[in-house]
Amino acid sequence: MDEQKSNRRRGEVLESAILQAAWEEFSDLGYAHLTMESVAARAKTNKAVLYRRWSNKAELIRAALHIYLPKPMTVIPDTGNLRNDVVLYLRGLAEPLQIVGADAIHALIGELLNKSLISAIPPILQPGTESKLGAAMLTILKNAEKRGEINLAQMSPRIISLPLDLFRYEVLSRHEPVSDKTITEIVDVIFMPLLK
Amino acid sequence: MDEQKSNRRRGEVLESAILQAAWEEFSDLGYAHLTMESVAARAKTNKAVLYRRWSNKAELIRAALHIYLPKPMTVIPDTGNLRNDVVLYLRGLAEPLQIVGADAIHALIGELLNKSLISAIPPILQPGTESKLGAAMLTILKNAEKRGEINLAQMSPRIISLPLDLFRYEVLSRHEPVSDKTITEIVDVIFMPLLK
DNA sequence: CATATTAGAAACGGTTAAGTATCTTATTTG
DNA sequence: CAAATAAGATACTTAACCGTTTCTAATATG
CATH class of the missing domain: 1.10.10.60 (Homeodomain-like)
Structure with missing residues (x-):
């Protein structure tokens, strides 16, 4: 007792x-x-x-x-290869989402218009945070340019933002963590072929 | 008086x-x-x-x-040219949005998770309506294949759905009607170059 | 012109949930 | 072990808003 x-x-x-x-x-x-x-x-x-x-x-x-909510990663991959850097960049965005899980992503998306919570929403879901997340992408591309992989000046902004745009679309439309298969598809089927 | x-x-x-x-x-x-x-x-x-x-x-x-809410267009463009067909297809999706305007788009996006209204939301904003809207795209591509412009069998599904995906992302992220400049960019800068 | 409809106006009741207040009781701390 | 602190429990106040009811008055229709 x-x-x-x-x-x-x-x-x-x-x-x-x-x-x-x-x-x-x-x-x-x-x-x-x-x-x-x-x-x-x-x-x-x-x-x-x-x-x-x-x-x-x-x-x-x-x-x-x-x-x-996990804080987004800050390190910018620099493996000496553009394709791998972009894949790692997207994986870095995907990781926090995998941790929080689909239910929470769904709930967070439901709050995108809620002013009292918007500051707590991860940037990957938030509108108007393109530039902040896009900065890492730009660094990756500049590194690739130094190695002679691409010519940044003749790349359309639309192509530059394409990996991030497609990643975001994936989250917004499916309300779940982005799979590795999707990430490699975005890079290998869409992004890389557009670099001539 | x-x-x-x-x-x-x-x-x-x-x-x-x-x-x-x-x-x-x-x-x-x-x-x-x-x-x-x-x-x-x-x-x-x-x-x-x-x-x-x-x-x-x-x-x-x-x-x-x-x-x-305007009903979505039903006619599938068939101009004898793939690039033009896709532009017209996307313009057909953009038109209803231009009519309702940014405020209403914003309000509609806010209701995407509201079960009691979801049936009234236009397909272009609704998740799970890819196949319905994608059918028109497929017809356009089949027509192009008949003319010898493309080989449909060797196109990745991701590329097939790309114009629609990018269009949707544009609406979901900007909450306003999609401009003609954006449409032609999607087609001329992204989609067409991916067809070899 | 008589009668049936239906709009106008206002009060009412019910529900949900936020936020407050009060009192009791367990636990920490000196 | 006494006093202070903070949790537990519960009741209360307030507010918004849905949906209803009732009564009066305008207008359509035969």
Whole structure:
């Protein structure tokens, strides 16, 4: 007998449990359909505890996304081969999506027009972040130019942004992580053949 | 003096005014933020009149979309030239979007995950309608094959769907009608060069 | 002109969920 | 071990908005 009479969580332990519950509710239901009650219930606590830490629903969910969404990779591949660099670049974009999984991607896409969450949405899904993500691509292409693989000046901007555009389309239309097969197809069937 | 003491609308006149108000509210606010009250107010009538005609909000908005969203074109271009056929095909997709305008496109994209409206969303925005829209593209390509312009059997499916994919990406990412410049770029800079 | 329709107006009831307040009780800390 | 802290539980307030109801008055129709 003599079970633990209770096991009241406090501080960081409780906070982490709440943030995890918030993340799961978000993945399962999306922002609009989750409620503070449902998050509290999932974390086996109650609303008041939530409001003691975050002043409203948007702040709670932003905090959960901040923790659970992987940060995008920053290293720019430089293998001495354009084709491989582009594949690795796209794989670097795909990896975070594989970690979060299809449910969360679906939920995130549903929030693309939600102003109170937009800052927490990964750049790969966000409109208007072309330049930021495109910068890495440009570096890859400049490296290829140094090796004499391409002539950057005579490449159309549309071709330059094509790998990223197709990658994004894949995510936006399928709502799931982008497969390796898709990545190599984008590069080998579309992008590379366009470089003459 | 002697103004018209009143001018109470009835029947079809009133119904059209309500549907127009519903369409405008939808374009301005999106489904989630428009209310039956706001539609009634915009149509200068009241909620009860709306509920006498449509049993709920979803039905009202579906009816409005049904009227105000142009039906997609059905004719498949056959000019004797592949490049021109594909440009005309994409223009046929762009035309309805130009009619509805950027605000409505934005609102429609916001509803892509809304089950009660999804059937009213134009195929060009809807996921899972590739085959329907792609059929026209396939016919165009078969015609080109008959003329000896291409060999369909050795074309990757990814290249076949590329014009449509890029068109869709353009709409999904920019939330506005697709310009003619973009269409010709997709065809002349990307698609045609990939056919050897 | 009499009668049936249907619009106008306004109040009402129900639901959902956000956010607050209060009180009790477990656990930490000095 | 006493006092402070923070969790648990629950009730409450507020707000938005859907959908209904009821009553009055305008207008169409026979």
